[in-house]
Amino acid sequence: MATTQVNPTRMELKKLKNRLTVARRGHKLLKDKRDELMKRFLEIVRETKTLRERVEKGMEDIHGNFRMAAAASSPKGMTEALMLPKQSVSLTVSSQNIMSVNVPVFRFDVTGSPSDCYNFGLAFTGGELDSAIGSLSDLLPDLLRLAELEKTSQLLAEEIERVRRRVNALEYIMIPQFEESIKSISMKLDENERGSLTRLMKVKDMMIKEQREVKGKTAPIQ
């Protein structure tokens, strides 16, 4: 792996070692975060899946009922019957924090009594419409729960993807790079040390030799 070019000094070595410990700690934390997110995510996704299947089945029944109702009355009559709803739904959105991901929580209030969704006369529409509307309003909580869960799973998926990228970047790029740099610096430092040691020994040898020569020259005179 290509090492980033750094000055082989003790200062740099110390800095790199610190960064390595930080990276290791961050890596461990992020890995834990990823695992926990994954655990939550899988729980939520399983629930979403069963709910989605239930809602789709419910919608199918409702559409069937609506088709019957539409067949029994004129399209204009249908629109008229449904046009002015007495019931209205309002949502309050709060947010929940799952591992530092903010996900929406929907709470809905239905204004008007449960029978208010049948806001049309008995004369111009058939019973099919009543049952269609009835089952639709029964499905309402499921629909909202589904919206909440699907959004949550989307947001969690995004977060998990991001955390996973970070974990991998730390594990496979940053940490090996630091280790490589630290290794090359300490090798370079050792090499310098050995170099200066041999130089000193050499100088010492030269000095001893020189002294001997001086002694050899002066000895015969004495």
Added chain:
Amino acid sequence: MYKIAVIGDRDSVLGFMAVGFSVFPTESAEEAARHLHRLVKEEYAVIYLTEELAEALSEDIAKYKDDPLPAIIPLPSRAGTLGLGLGNIKKSVERAVGADILFREE
């Protein structure tokens, strides 16, 4: 206070009117896209779309995917389900885990 919107072809979404959702009946994808962009800016927390439209507007929907609000949820229309909703769940599993581990046994 947030509201709930439904966009789709007239026959599929009419019933939602009675339970108090805001209904925007439309047949064309362009009109639906216009509705969608407008509703996102307004106070709508949940926008239900028929799967046909969701498929046609997938690019527009993807833009809002990572925002906490609104939740844009495809619903089966009168013609029956296209499997888009389950497909979306599958996609987010793939995105998070890297492999599809939830639907494999089927």
